[in-house]
Amino acid sequence: xxxxxxxxxxxxxxxxxxxxxxxxxxxxxxxxxxxxxxxxxxxxxxxxxxxxxxxxxxxxxxxxxxxxxxxxxxxxxxxxxxxxxxxxxxxxxxxxxxxxxxxxxxxxxxxxxxxxxxxxxxxxxxxxxxxxxxxxxxxxxxxxxxxxxxxxxxxxxxxxxxxxxxxxxxxxxxxxxxxxxxxxxxxxxxxxxxxxxxxxxxxxxxxxxxxxxxxxxxxxxxxxxxxxxxxxxxxxxxxxxxxxxxxxxxxxxxxxxxxxxxxxxxxxxxxxxxxxxxxxxxxxxxxxxxxxxxxxxxxxxxxxxxxxxxxxxxxxxxxxxxxxxxxxxxxxxxxxxxxxxxxxxxxxxxxxxxxxxxxxxxxxxxxxxxxxxxxxxxxxxxxxxxxxxxxxxxxxxxxxxxxxxxxxxxxxxxxxxxxxxxxxxxxxxxxxxxxxxxxxxxxxxxxxxxxxxxxxxxxxxxxxxxxxxxxxxxxxx
Ligand SMILES: Cc1cc2nc3c(=O)[nH]c(=O)nc-3n(C[C@H](O)[C@H](O)[C@H](O)COP(=O)(O)OP(=O)(O)OC[C@H]3O[C@@H](n4cnc5c(N)ncnc54)[C@H](O)[C@@H]3O)c2cc1C
Ligand code: SF4
Numbered sequence: 001x002x003x004x005x006x007x008x009x010x011x012x013x014x015x016x017x018x019x020x021x022x023x024x025x026x027x028x029x030x031x032x033x034x035x036x037x038x039x040x041x042x043x044x045x046x047x048x049x050x051x052x053x054x055x056x057x058x059x060x061x062x063x064x065x066x067x068x069x070x071x072x073x074x075x076x077x078x079x080x081x082x083x084x085x086x087x088x089x090x091x092x093x094x095x096x097x098x099x100x101x102x103x104x105x106x107x108x109x110x111x112x113x114x115x116x117x118x119x120x121x122x123x124x125x126x127x128x129x130x131x132x133x134x135x136x137x138x139x140x141x142x143x144x145x146x147x148x149x150x151x152x153x154x155x156x157x158x159x160x161x162x163x164x165x166x167x168x169x170x171x172x173x174x175x176x177x178x179x180x181x182x183x184x185x186x187x188x189x190x191x192x193x194x195x196x197x198x199x200x201x202x203x204x205x206x207x208x209x210x211x212x213x214x215x216x217x218x219x220x221x222x223x224x225x226x227x228x229x230x231x232x233x234x235x236x237x238x239x240x241x242x243x244x245x246x247x248x249x250x251x252x253x254x255x256x257x258x259x260x261x262x263x264x265x266x267x268x269x270x271x272x273x274x275x276x277x278x279x280x281x282x283x284x285x286x287x288x289x290x291x292x293x294x295x296x297x298x299x300x301x302x303x304x305x306x307x308x309x310x311x312x313x314x315x316x317x318x319x320x321x322x323x324x325x326x327x328x329x330x331x332x333x334x335x336x337x338x339x340x341x342x343x344x345x346x347x348x349x350x351x352x353x354x355x356x357x358x359x360x361x362x363x364x365x366x367x368x369x370x371x372x373x374x375x376x377x378x379x380x381x382x383x384x385x386x387x388x389x390x391x392x393x394x395x396x397x398x399x400x401x402x403x404x405x406x407x408x409x410x411x412x413x414x415x416x417x418x419x420x421x422x423x424x425x426x427x428x429x430x431x432x433x434x435x436x437x438x439x440x441x442x443x444x445x446x447x448x449x450x451x452x453x454x455x456x457x458x459x460x461x462x463x464x465x466x467x468x469x470x471x472x473x474x475x476x477x
């Protein structure tokens with residue numbers, strides 16, 4: 001159980017990062033590997049609570065006090081086994097999970113929480129370094145064939161789980177490379193792409209087949225897949241971005257969805273050559289990022305690395321408070337003011353403004369904003385009862401990156417063709433992960449709406465587990 005007084009004896013130490021001035025010179029990861037001793041000391045801070053709320057806070061229910069204790073005692077191989085029992089890809093979550101486990105840690109009531117994410121990453125990277133991570137070879141095949149559509153974290157987790165019980169799994173991915181948003185959304189400075197390749201190589205050795213440039217509903221017929229495979233698992237994400245709404249002139253040049261910009265940079269980092277006419281280049285430009293969240297932060301970090309003249313992030317919401325609202329108690333995720341590593345690299349943040357017009361000729365030159373005032377206290381999602389609080393004004397803008405979130409999965413093509421039922425938000429409607437077509441199952445952002453890597457992994461795992469039981473129940477008949 002770690003050291004009972006560890007959280008008092010030792011201070012929390014955050015992951016060490018390269019200084020902002022240094023890391024913005026490149027696109028590589030900037031968090032530094034931690035020494036074993038340092039990680040052991042951090043694990044010693046875990047007091048092994050009777051009811052571990054960190055475990056409740058973690059969407060895959062990682063056995064956090066258990067692996068902390070193993071690390072504290074230097075039993076890294078046991079820590080690795082414990083970690084892998086709940087999480088298929090700790091090398092992804094250890095890098096990019098926002099770690100909802102940490103604010104749920106009991107120590108955070110009186111002190112800083114245990115650095116769980118850092119410990120998780122250290123365990124899995126030590127396991128790779130020591131050669132403990134081996135493909136799980138399957139001793140037999142069931143003869144059941146499953147097609148997984150989409151190779152994001154939900155699809156990869158589902159494929160791995162279904163393959164492990166002997167089903168024959170083929171993953172179809174419309175992009176030229178695997179990984180979904182891990183590959184083309186999240187920048188290299190948060191997750192270098194060899195990390196995905198390393199895991200995919202293991203899954204191939206385990207027997208999973210991957211097909212890229214395989215756009216189901218476009219160049220691959222879903223009817224052919226339905227005939228060839230016993231089950232189809234849709235893990236296609238939530239790819240339809242929210243747009244600018246009714247703002248006039250929103251079709252000017254220089255206005256892009258965040259994913260257009262981020263995908264390009266990720267492709268360039270892979271060595272792909274982009275034609276200068278299509279390349280969105282922030283160098284020496286005034287960049288405005290509209291909207292927050294991970295996507296907005298990734299646009300900021302990428303623009304800064306490209307050499308933008310200025311980066312401004314604008315949000316309709318007021319800045320969150322430093323302390324939790326009463327309606328947002330521990331151990332819930334704290335809705336408090338936070339600064340991401342990209343924001344800390346140098347960007348202006350403007351809160352409580354509405355965007356009213358796009359200015360310029362053919363190309364955007366300025367973005368018109370108007371200050372607003374929100375009622376005191378917590379603002380609920382979807383609440384819009386603000387008042388206009390000032391005159392309109394312009395900010396310079398050569399590139400506007402729209403990062404207002406995602407509506408739902410793309411319906412045109414596959415989803416419409418299959419006639420799948422949707423919920424009122426446009427996500428694919430499932431009952432225990434099964435869609436309105438009994439041969440077709442679904443998981444990840446496609447059923448939940450845009451969420452997190454760890455929730456997608458969990459969803460893929462849960463869908464696989466439910467489908468496994470369903471297949472068994474069918475064969476028992
Ligand atoms: C820019 C950005 C940054 C983010 N950063 C973080 C972060 O730091 N931490 C975090 O936890 N979460 C982050 N998220 C959220 C996280 O990436 C997603 O919640 C997660 O990737 C969803 O996983 P998924 O497998 O459901 O879908 P996706 O990752 O979207 O994968 C879906 C895959 O399906 C493929 N596909 C779709 N349709 C078809 C078809 N018809 N045929 C074949 N293939 C198809 C797509 O090409 C894609 O590869 C971020 C999201 C974005 C957009
Ligand atoms: S997956 Fe995320 S929430 Fe779960 S233990 Fe790791 S960092 Fe915490």
